[in-house]
Amino acid sequence: MNNYLISSNLAISDNGFLFMSSTGETFTVNEIGKHILNEMKNRTDIEKIREKILEEYEVSEQILEKDLNDFLNQLNTYKLVEEI
Amino acid sequence: MNKKNYERPIITKQQSGFMNKFGASTLNLPKTEIDGVNVSDLANEYSSPLFVISEKKIRETQRNALRIFKTRYPKVQFAWSYKTNYLNAVCSVFHQEGSWAEVVSEFEYDRARKLGISGEHIFFNGPHKSDDSLTKAINDGAKIHIDHFDELYQIIELTNKLDKKANVAIRVNLDVGIYPKWDRFGFNYENGEAAQALKRISVTDKLNLIGLHMHIGTYMMSSEAYKIGVSKLVALANDLHQQNGTVLEYIDIGGGFPSNNTLKGQYLPAEQILPTLEQYADAITSSLFELKYPGNELPTLVLETGRALIDDAGSLISKVLATKRLSDGKRALIFDAGVNLLFTSFWYKHTISPAQQTGLYTENSKIFGPLCMNIDCLNENITLPTLKKNDLVVINRVGAYNMTQWMQFITLRPNVVMIMEDQSVELIREGEDLEYIMMKEKLPEKLKKL
Numbered sequence: 001m002n003n004y005l006i007s008s009n010l011a012i013s014d015n016g017f018l019f020m021s022s023t024g025e026t027f028t029v030n031e032i033g034k035h036i037l038n039e040m041k042n043r044t045d046i047e048k049i050r051e052k053i054l055e056e057y058e059v060s061e062q063i064l065e066k067d068l069n070d071f072l073n074q075l076n077t078y079k080l081v082e083e084i
Numbered sequence: 085m086n087k088k089n090y091e092r093p094i095i096t097k098q099q100s101g102f103m104n105k106f107g108a109s110t111l112n113l114p115k116t117e118i119d120g121v122n123v124s125d126l127a128n129e130y131s132s133p134l135f136v137i138s139e140k141k142i143r144e145t146q147r148n149a150l151r152i153f154k155t156r157y158p159k160v161q162f163a164w165s166y167k168t169n170y171l172n173a174v175c176s177v178f179h180q181e182g183s184w185a186e187v188v189s190e191f192e193y194d195r196a197r198k199l200g201i202s203g204e205h206i207f208f209n210g211p212h213k214s215d216d217s218l219t220k221a222i223n224d225g226a227k228i229h230i231d232h233f234d235e236l237y238q239i240i241e242l243t244n245k246l247d248k249k250a251n252v253a254i255r256v257n258l259d260v261g262i263y264p265k266w267d268r269f270g271f272n273y274e275n276g277e278a279a280q281a282l283k284r285i286s287v288t289d290k291l292n293l294i295g296l297h298m299h300i301g302t303y304m305m306s307s308e309a310y311k312i313g314v315s316k317l318v319a320l321a322n323d324l325h326q327q328n329g330t331v332l333e334y335i336d337i338g339g340g341f342p343s344n345n346t347l348k349g350q351y352l353p354a355e356q357i358l359p360t361l362e363q364y365a366d367a368i369t370s371s372l373f374e375l376k377y378p379g380n381e382l383p384t385l386v387l388e389t390g391r392a393l394i395d396d397a398g399s400l401i402s403k404v405l406a407t408k409r410l411s412d413g414k415r416a417l418i419f420d421a422g423v424n425l426l427f428t429s430f431w432y433k434h435t436i437s438p439a440q441q442t443g444l445y446t447e448n449s450k451i452f453g454p455l456c457m458n459i460d461c462l463n464e465n466i467t468l469p470t471l472k473k474n475d476l477v478v479i480n481r482v483g484a485y486n487m488t489q490w491m492q493f494i495t496l497r498p499n500v501v502m503i504m505e506d507q508s509v510e511l512i513r514e515g516e517d518l519e520y521i522m523m524k525e526k527l528p529e530k531l532k533k534l
């Protein structure tokens with residue numbers, strides 16, 4: 001999977017509220033979305049994040065791959081991340 | 085190790101100006117059972133998509149409606165509007181509850197007779213009545229509602245030929261202050277056409293004039309419209325009585341009460357803006373009491389209520405075939421039931437309930453059916469919890485018009501089951517197969533060899 005760098009302007013609150021200080025836009029994420037973003041903030045590899053989720057959650061590799069790609073595409077569309 | 089429940093990661097952009105989650109939570113409560121029967125068990129046994137009809141709900145709704153009218157007016161007769169849902173099992177529940185039959189074609193007429201309904205208990209409506217169907221109706225003593233002058237002369241001719249009397253009423257169209265006016269059916273009140281037709285009938289000794297009929301429209305959101313309409317019918321009835329002493333057996337006010345489904349253009353949910361059935365009943369019966377018959381005699385009030393009596397009793401179980409992302413980033417879901425089965429999705433914002441426990445997070449989604457056709461969209465924008473492939477949903481309040489207007493198009497029509505009052509499940513219409521569909525086709529000899 002491609003790696004992404006999360007924007008330094010993105011603030012993530014404990015309850016899944018996101019604020020992009022450069023544009024003033026706000027977003028919400030669900031629990032697992034928040035978990036992924038926080039890992040990305042800590043510069044964890046997407047591959048590592050994927051493995052961790054597979055270990056912790058009841059989900060198949062295929063479904064996770066599809067969902068994770070979709071999530072990252074959304075982050076990219078909203079310009080919250082940069083591909084590296 | 086026990087793994088955590090998985091929900092797909094989601095991010096939603098907050099729109100300024102309105103709240104994303106407004107009103108969403110209550111709409112999407114999971115519905116894992118219908119009348120105490122597990123939804124996924126139903127889908128496993130009868131496959132998906134699957135129409136499910138609740139016997140209990142039909143009886144409850146019908147009894148409640150009858151009670152509301154009977155407590156306001158002494159003589160009330162419901163007639164089940166066949167076109168709304170003419171599956172035998174559905175009609176039979178209504179007939180067991182005492183409803184007669186309201187039909188609008190020879191096909192529907194024959195269905196009612198086959199179920200054991202006698203001619204006198206059938207109201208025969210509609211603009212198209214063939215000689216054959218009218219002959220049956222006259223012989224059976226059915227109540228024929230005349231739609232236009234050509235039909236009136238057709239019936240006069242047939243009664244002469246058969247040397248038999250026909251029981252007739254006329255359908256009257258009238259201005260009840262709503263737009264669009266339904267003036268294509270029946271004889272117009274305001275321009276005197278209805279009175280003229282009644283005059284013609286009263287000088288024909290082979291015609292028994294027994295009633296007056298109106299049907300002012302469907303999903304009528306105003307009880308006042310009924311009040312006006314019934315007042316006009318009552319004025320006609322009073323004139324008839326004054327002129328030649330005719331006392332009518334009944335006044336048939338048609339159907340048209342809305343169901344609890346919310347229309348597409350409607351912002352607030354139906355429950356919040358529609359009059360109650362009690363309000364309709366008050367409007368109708370108060371006008372009926374304007375009748376001036378001798379000895380306070382009263383005609384029977386006939387109701388041909390359709391959608392309001394059956395919508396709630398029908399559900400459509402459907403399976404999520406895939407989840408997609410549209411080019412604008414919006415979530416799309418593909419269901420195995422489309423507009424081919426859910427004709428009413430063109431008018432209604434049907435509520436959709438997940439059939440399994442879901443996370444709390446919701447997404448705005450667009451719902452497509454399985455057809456490879458652009459029109460096959462069930463809902464442009466609905467807030468739903470995150471759903472994944474193979475999840476089941478229940479599309480609510482689909483009992484009216486879908487199981488009659490469904491299309492055999494691209495796919496086959498599925499099973500229909502009825503959950504009986506004792507929670508047993510009966511298959512009431514078997515899903516179609518290729519053989520059934522091809523049964524009526526004939527391939528010319530010359531085309532058989534490839």
Ligand SMILES: Cc1ncc(COP(=O)(O)O)c(C=O)c1O
Nearest residue numbers: 165299302339340388389390391
């Ligand atoms: C003559 C007649 N009666 C009754 C009905 C039932 O109407 P609804 O389902 O609106 O109650 C219809 C439907 O269009 C109708 O045409």
